[in-house]
Amino acid sequence: MRSSSSLKRDFLKKWVTSLQICSFSIRGTSVLERKKAIKLSADLAMASARKGTTCWSRALIANASKDDNNKVLIEHILGSHEYERSKQASIGSLMCNKRIRCKKILKKSFRMRRVPKKSCEPRMVIASSLAKRFIKKRTQFLRSLVPGGEFMDDISLMEETLDYIVSLRAQVDVMKTLVCATELVNCN
Amino acid sequence: MMDRTIPEMFHCTDLTVLERQKARLNWQQEHLQQQQQQSFFSELSGVFSSVPSYQSGGGFISGADSELGEVLARAVKPDPGLENGWSDMGFGPCGGYGSGSGFELNYTLSGTSSCPPSVAAEATVMEVKDKMSSAVGRESFKKRKADKAQCPKVVDKDNTKEKRIKGSAEEGDSKITEQNNSLINRETSADTSKDNSKASEVQKPDYIHVRARRGEATDSHSIAERVRREKISERMKYLQELVPGCNKITGKAGMLDEIINYVQSLQRQVEFLSMKLAAVNPRLEFNIDNFFSKDVFPACAATFPTIGMSLSAITDSAYLQFNPANQVVSCCGLDMSINPPDMGLRRTVSVPVSIPETIMDSSCFAQLQPPSTWDADLQNLYNVPFEHGTSSSSFPFQPYTGTIEGSILKVEM
Numbered sequence: 001m002r003s004s005s006s007l008k009r010d011f012l013k014k015w016v017t018s019l020q021i022c023s024f025s026i027r028g029t030s031v032l033e034r035k036k037a038i039k040l041s042a043d044l045a046m047a048s049a050r051k052g053t054t055c056w057s058r059a060l061i062a063n064a065s066k067d068d069n070n071k072v073l074i075e076h077i078l079g080s081h082e083y084e085r086s087k088q089a090s091i092g093s094l095m096c097n098k099r100i101r102c103k104k105i106l107k108k109s110f111r112m113r114r115v116p117k118k119s120c121e122p123r124m125v126i127a128s129s130l131a132k133r134f135i136k137k138r139t140q141f142l143r144s145l146v147p148g149g150e151f152m153d154d155i156s157l158m159e160e161t162l163d164y165i166v167s168l169r170a171q172v173d174v175m176k177t178l179v180c181a182t183e184l185v186n187c188n
Numbered sequence: 189m190m191d192r193t194i195p196e197m198f199h200c201t202d203l204t205v206l207e208r209q210k211a212r213l214n215w216q217q218e219h220l221q222q223q224q225q226q227s228f229f230s231e232l233s234g235v236f237s238s239v240p241s242y243q244s245g246g247g248f249i250s251g252a253d254s255e256l257g258e259v260l261a262r263a264v265k266p267d268p269g270l271e272n273g274w275s276d277m278g279f280g281p282c283g284g285y286g287s288g289s290g291f292e293l294n295y296t297l298s299g300t301s302s303c304p305p306s307v308a309a310e311a312t313v314m315e316v317k318d319k320m321s322s323a324v325g326r327e328s329f330k331k332r333k334a335d336k337a338q339c340p341k342v343v344d345k346d347n348t349k350e351k352r353i354k355g356s357a358e359e360g361d362s363k364i365t366e367q368n369n370s371l372i373n374r375e376t377s378a379d380t381s382k383d384n385s386k387a388s389e390v391q392k393p394d395y396i397h398v399r400a401r402r403g404e405a406t407d408s409h410s411i412a413e414r415v416r417r418e419k420i421s422e423r424m425k426y427l428q429e430l431v432p433g434c435n436k437i438t439g440k441a442g443m444l445d446e447i448i449n450y451v452q453s454l455q456r457q458v459e460f461l462s463m464k465l466a467a468v469n470p471r472l473e474f475n476i477d478n479f480f481s482k483d484v485f486p487a488c489a490a491t492f493p494t495i496g497m498s499l500s501a502i503t504d505s506a507y508l509q510f511n512p513a514n515q516v517v518s519c520c521g522l523d524m525s526i527n528p529p530d531m532g533l534r535r536t537v538s539v540p541v542s543i544p545e546t547i548m549d550s551s552c553f554a555q556l557q558p559p560s561t562w563d564a565d566l567q568n569l570y571n572v573p574f575e576h577g578t579s580s581s582s583f584p585f586q587p588y589t590g591t592i593e594g595s596i597l598k599v600e601m
Contacts, residue, residue, distance in 0.1 A: 034466035158423030
């Protein structure tokens, strides 16, 4: 993994260019619109700073590219070649989604059959199954938090979460810096 | 030479490929010559016993033997002594031996192990030990050969013994097993390495060594499941280190909770910060444009006080607020502005100099500067290491470096 300072530098570079691009569109709009644009650009910059080596960054780009308004921005940030690749990735993820849905249905059917069984099991087993269910619930929730987490297995989810946390930290740091700087200027 | 060889044997040798190749070539030559000399061995044995250098080598062997007392080391040791003896006798080129010593030893091992097993069929570990301790120059070459042929076997035995012990012991010490594996690997490669690639020597096993504990299921599914769980828990450990306040929590569910909270908080922070940026700075594009496109820079420097929005200006003014005494354009200014906002605010409050004055300072200074400095600033902005925040102790140094850099810049101008 690269050091966080170089990651931050990359992110700052990319973010600044993306802000430049979207600055034309956000002029004279409401605060919310501007915020959305800024956040999008920051996310994209972060994703592209990871150079598409991680699942979450690819998923982030794929999610963003679903919206037609963002296409110009994404293309600018990533370059046309990577954009095509991300498109393919998004298609792949859609396919994956279908498969997952099938699995879900399958699991549901299993669960329905299993329910009457549980009542007669001893208490220890119930406790452990409860714990398992807790973990499952939390993992599911974590999946929803990490972009693209729906399509990962547990191990890669953990890896991606690690990476995502590191880059989120970098993003937050850089953004804080910028906010601080602008505030200082506005004070003067 | 001995001192170098043994560590190299035990840790993975970090010789370059070239060196290895050289050593292997040399050894092959040597080996050929050795094979040619097989017929002379009977005559040689008498000569060897009288050569002092050989004796000294043997003595060293026994000395080191008592020190290490390991079969593997012993298996390796006799060879350098032999090589020394040969070189002294004028047989075979010994140049370049020192460079690839570890490998050379491996190779000699393999070479000797290929000797006819009938010579040393019945020798046991104890016998080997005795022979080694009494190896001081007196023994005939045949005996030595027998030793050498026996030694790989001994090593193998030892390994298997270790394995057995490991099997009965707990599974957790994966590191040791890995080491062991690499040793075994090395041995086998040494045995077969005559015609093999040299990469096999450094090769790590590309499989995961899994062993079922007592009472655990051994079918492939449950083993795979166990490996998966171990992997997950390993990642969890990393996450635990990464997420603050997570190291006190035991239990996977609690840890997951903490991780979720942390990720959510970070995401919310990003939202909040982008909101803040949007609210604070309606003309966002302006400062960014000015700051990062280089061709605008002369204009930026000329109209500096009116623009006032460019990030470099911010950093400069911030820096001057911190150090009003030094009228230096800071290259390190970004370091200061990179602080978390509360830090920056505190600093500005604590500095007695009023803000307008600093603005005056910075603006005056900016007008004095030729535009090239802004270029330099930009460069520095990109190259500035973002080391802030993580350690507050490193903080006092940063103004220092800033002034130094500034002075250098001045000198350059």
